[in-house]
Amino acid sequence: xxxxxxxxxxxxxxxxxxxxxxxxxxxxxxxxxxxxxxxxxxxxxxxxxxxxxxxxxxxxxxxxxxxxxxxxxxxxxxxxxxxxxxxxxxxxxxxxxxxxxxxxxxxxxxxxxxxxxxxxxxxxxxxxxx
Amino acid sequence: xxxxxxxxxxxxxxxxxxxxxxxxxxxxxxxxxxxxxxxxxxxxxxxxxxxxxxxxxxxxxxxxxxxxxxxxxxxxxxxxxxxxxxxxxxxxxxxxxxxxxxxxxxxxxxxxxxxxxxxxxxxxxxxxxxxxxxxxxxxxxxxxxxxxxxxxxxxxxxxxxxxxxxxxxxxxxxxxxxxxxxxxxxxxxxxxxxxxxxxxxxxxxxxxxxxxxxxxxxxxxxxxxxxxxxxxxxxxxxxxxxxxxxxxxxxxxxxxxxxxxxxxxxxxxxxxxxxxxxxxxxxxxxxxxxxxxxxxxxxxxxxxxxxxxxxxx
Numbered sequence: 304x305x306x307x308x309x310x311x312x313x314x315x316x317x318x319x320x321x322x323x324x325x326x327x328x329x330x331x332x333x334x335x336x337x338x339x340x341x342x343x344x345x346x347x348x349x350x351x352x353x354x355x356x357x358x359x360x361x362x363x364x365x366x367x368x369x370x371x372x373x374x375x376x377x378x379x380x381x382x383x384x385x386x387x388x389x390x391x392x393x394x395x396x397x398x399x400x401x402x403x404x405x406x407x408x409x410x411x412x413x414x415x416x417x418x419x420x421x422x423x424x425x426x427x428x429x430x431x432x433x
Numbered sequence: 434x435x436x437x438x439x440x441x442x443x444x445x446x447x448x449x450x451x452x453x454x455x456x457x458x459x460x461x462x463x464x465x466x467x468x469x470x471x472x473x474x475x476x477x478x479x480x481x482x483x484x485x486x487x488x489x490x491x492x493x494x495x496x497x498x499x500x501x502x503x504x505x506x507x508x509x510x511x512x513x514x515x516x517x518x519x520x521x522x523x524x525x526x527x528x529x530x531x532x533x534x535x536x537x538x539x540x541x542x543x544x545x546x547x548x549x550x551x552x553x554x555x556x557x558x559x560x561x562x563x564x565x566x567x568x569x570x571x572x573x574x575x576x577x578x579x580x581x582x583x584x585x586x587x588x589x590x591x592x593x594x595x596x597x598x599x600x601x602x603x604x605x606x607x608x609x610x611x612x613x614x615x616x617x618x619x620x621x622x623x624x625x626x627x628x629x630x631x632x633x634x635x636x637x638x639x640x641x642x643x644x645x646x647x648x649x650x651x652x653x654x655x656x657x658x659x660x661x662x663x664x665x666x667x668x669x670x671x672x673x674x675x676x677x678x679x680x681x682x683x684x685x686x687x688x689x690x691x692x693x694x695x696x697x698x699x700x701x702x703x704x705x706x707x708x709x710x711x712x713x714x715x716x717x718x719x720x721x722x723x724x725x726x727x728x729x730x731x732x733x734x735x736x737x738x739x740x741x742x743x744x745x746x
Contacts, residue, residue, distance in 0.1 A: 357453070
């Protein structure tokens with residue numbers, strides 16, 4: 304048994320209830336051997352609290368349109384867990400993608416492949432060297 | 434090692450991030466575990482440990498979300514350990530209990546931690562008991578453990594919790610199910626959740642009938658709840674705390690904790706034995722022996738003696 308499993312937090316920011324995307328990503332990450340902590344639709348407090356208490360190695364945000372809500376969540380997580388990488392997906396328009404990338408958030412817009420997301424999780428959690 | 438000392442001190446000092454990190458160290462179960470256990474031992478014994486178990490989908494997480502405010506009112510703070518299964522294939526896990534428990538809303542007074550079972554059978558994770566002790570040592574007055582959704586035999590929670598709440602639903606099993614060994618014996622308090630669904634009264638009767646025959650226990654409270662609307666939750670909390678009070682006044686609490694301590698020591702020793710056995714199996718000598726043993730050239734008795742000798746070195 305490998306006792307060095309990496310833990311990933313998956314949260315949805317914003318108010319729309321589209322679950323399919325994050326659920327599929329979470330399953331892919333699980334199948335790749337990650338422990339994925341789902342918190343569903345969450346506000347910034349929920350996300351920060353979970354990122355700290357769950358001692359996760361990576362935070363995944365599914366962004367539901369409102370980029371400002373997502374940016375606030377990113378900044379708050381950074382403040383509480385400066386050591387933790389963040390990646391994001393969902394309906395991210397190009398200008399928002401730039402804003403997120405400026406905050407060192409890796410962005411997977413619609414059309415991204417699961418294998419690429421898993422590869423990013425491997426890299427960001429230090430499971431793979433490259 | 435030095436880092437671990439600092440982490441332990443910081444966690445005992447109330448630093449949340451240190452406690453969170455230490456829980457990860459405990460889950461890794463590396464060479465630091467024994468040192469952590471040793472340091473926790475003199476500091477534990479104050480926390481009220483509540484175990485919540487029952488079949489998948491019974492509403493355990495939703496019920497915990499409703500019980501936490503009452504726990505806060507009674508004790509000021511509450512920790513929740515929620516166990517979910519690891520995949521035996523990928524070792525990965527989806528830990529979804531937080532979806533129904535909103536950490537942020539409860540603020541600093543609640544610490545929710547999701548834990549993957551990591552190959553452990555019995556409804557808990559291997560690290561659960563040490564995690565409970567850590568919360569206890571860090572002065573969290575209540576620790577609520579949510580087990581995996583279980584069937585009939587995965588009942589490690591009995592050895593860990595002061596009070597075991599079994600959550601069932603109307604229509605759970607029939608008379609025969611209710612009389613099967615396992616869940617009904619494990620429960621100190623029962624909740625028939627989703628009690629607005631048909632069959633609640635019959636389930637209540639079946640359960641009452643079944644538990645009344647268990648001679649080793651006093652008659653447990655059987656409560657009806659609808660977690661989604663909070664109905665019956667206050668009464669359930671009162672039943673849980675009443676059981677706790679009875680444990681204290683009857684002296685049974687001490688007995689349970691004594692058993693828990695024995696179980697813990699056994700587990701630490703068996704972990705160590707397993708490690709030694711793994712080491713022995715990794716040697717050339719045992720590899721050869723196993724090879725011969727599978728084709729009948731060496732009998733299993735001899736293999737056993739050689740492995741034991743290697744473990745003893």
